[in-house]
Amino acid sequence: MTRSVLFIDPPAFCTTVEALVAPALRGRPLVVAAPGADRATVLALSPEAQAAGITRGMAVRQARKRCPDLMLLPPNPKLYARASAALHDILRRYAPIIEPRGYGHAYLDVTGTGALFGPPVDVALRIHREARSGIRLPVTVGVGANKLVTTVAAGQRDTDQSGGRDAVVPVPEGGEAAFLSPHRVALLPDLGERMRERLDDYQLDLIGAVAAVGAPALGQVFGRAGAELHAKARGIDPRPVLPPAVRREFRAAHTLATDTNDLGVLLALLRRLTERLGANLRTRHLVARRLRLDLAYADYSTSHRIIALPGAALDVALLDAARRAFTLANTKRIAVRTVALAAEQLAEMEVQMELWDGGEAGKRGRGEAGEEREQTLQASIDQIRDRWGTPGIARGTVRARPDPAARNCVIVR
Numbered sequence: 001m002t003r004s005v006l007f008i009d010p011p012a013f014c015t016t017v018e019a020l021v022a023p024a025l026r027g028r029p030l031v032v033a034a035p036g037a038d039r040a041t042v043l044a045l046s047p048e049a050q051a052a053g054i055t056r057g058m059a060v061r062q063a064r065k066r067c068p069d070l071m072l073l074p075p076n077p078k079l080y081a082r083a084s085a086a087l088h089d090i091l092r093r094y095a096p097i098i099e100p101r102g103y104g105h106a107y108l109d110v111t112g113t114g115a116l117f118g119p120p121v122d123v124a125l126r127i128h129r130e131a132r133s134g135i136r137l138p139v140t141v142g143v144g145a146n147k148l149v150t151t152v153a154a155g156q157r158d159t160d161q162s163g164g165r166d167a168v169v170p171v172p173e174g175g176e177a178a179f180l181s182p183h184r185v186a187l188l189p190d191l192g193e194r195m196r197e198r199l200d201d202y203q204l205d206l207i208g209a210v211a212a213v214g215a216p217a218l219g220q221v222f223g224r225a226g227a228e229l230h231a232k233a234r235g236i237d238p239r240p241v242l243p244p245a246v247r248r249e250f251r252a253a254h255t256l257a258t259d260t261n262d263l264g265v266l267l268a269l270l271r272r273l274t275e276r277l278g279a280n281l282r283t284r285h286l287v288a289r290r291l292r293l294d295l296a297y298a299d300y301s302t303s304h305r306i307i308a309l310p311g312a313a314l315d316v317a318l319l320d321a322a323r324r325a326f327t328l329a330n331t332k333r334i335a336v337r338t339v340a341l342a343a344e345q346l347a348e349m350e351v352q353m354e355l356w357d358g359g360e361a362g363k364r365g366r367g368e369a370g371e372e373r374e375q376t377l378q379a380s381i382d383q384i385r386d387r388w389g390t391p392g393i394a395r396g397t398v399r400a401r402p403d404p405a406a407r408n409c410v411i412v413r
Contacts, residue, residue: 002173004120005241006108007142007150013104014044017083018073020136029067033060035074086135094123099241107147109241124168144171148237152187176235181208188232207233238347249280253340259298261335273341274318281313288343293325296338305329314378
């Protein structure tokens with residue numbers, strides 16, 4: 001079944017809510033920024049302020065020079081949270097799965113709800129009308145098969161001017177690449193500054209131009225990130241819509257009873273944490289593109305590192321990444337108090353792991369066959385744990401005649 005995703009985007013949410021509370025602010029150039037700070041930056045702005053050339057992140061001092069009659073408002077998190085909650089009360093009527101994205105914004109997975117509420121476009125129109133009439137909040141809604149295209153689509157309209165139809169932007173199934181093609185590359189999510197500079201050097205300004213280059217050529221320039229960039233340019237986005245309760249499953253932390261820098265204790269802890277993360281990922285049929293490690297020390301200082309992950313949810317890959325992240329992050333001689341791991345950039349698993357090998361691995365390339373053996377071993381370990389619990393398996397190492405597959409050696413008790 002094709003996924004149906006909505007992205008709810010209230011334009012200029014913070015300043016719009018401020019103007020709802022204080023009507024005298026409507027039509028005025030507004031920015032939200034911390035008051036009294038010499039280096040304060042613009043956190044949010046109204047369309048009028050944007051029209052005056054102000055951008056998010058700009059220094060307030062520079063913003064005032066560009067717009068002398070600019071009005072500065074301090075952040076009001078409680079107000080924004082109440083408005084977000086009111087909007088989410090409307091969203092919950094139509095979607096079983098909601099992923100909030102900051103104040104007001106949210107992804108909705110409405111896959112399979114057609115019998116109850118009709119096509120996704122009709123759901124989007126109903127949400128728009130109820131937000132407008134119920135809480136006086138204008139919203140734009142992107143409709144499509146994944147997060148990427150709906151995010152871009154929602155940014156194509158400001159507010160409705162004709163009964164709501166202009167505030168809902170659908171992307172037809174199969175037309176994702178054509179929809180994205182004329183838009184600028186900067187709209188693609190998780191695009192680092194260095195990659196943007198390289199794309200600018202190659203004069204690749206439009207998403208369609210990046211898609212036309214092809215995955216092999218992009219891979220030669222950007223490595224693994226090039227293949228992901230090409231997929232995004234074609235409108236392919238495997239990220240699932242995950243509510244906060246599910247996202248918490250992909251973070252594991254442990255505070256030690258006694259602060260220590262004993263590597264034996266810390267590496268054993270990393271193994272337990274990665275096994276917990278890996279089991280949660282495989283249960284949800286998800287993979288993570290990167291692993292974040294956070295350390296807290298006895299003197300309350302902190303350190304962190306992020307390591308890229310292969311497209312698998314195997315314990316051995318997670319543990320290897322955790323060890324590398326720990327080596328890079330643990331640069332102090334102070335005892336460690338807390339270790340936390342988080343699986344980030346989650347995506348749907350392309351192929352579910354099979355428990356028993358059907359004999360095809362020998363017909364494939366050595367690397368691919370090795371990956372299949374690791375997946376088969378991981379699935380077997382999971383099945384043993386489900387039946388006998390974690391104590392049913394102990395890991396061992398082979399000291400003589402090392403084999404790359406030996407790192408997965410297990411002993412079944």
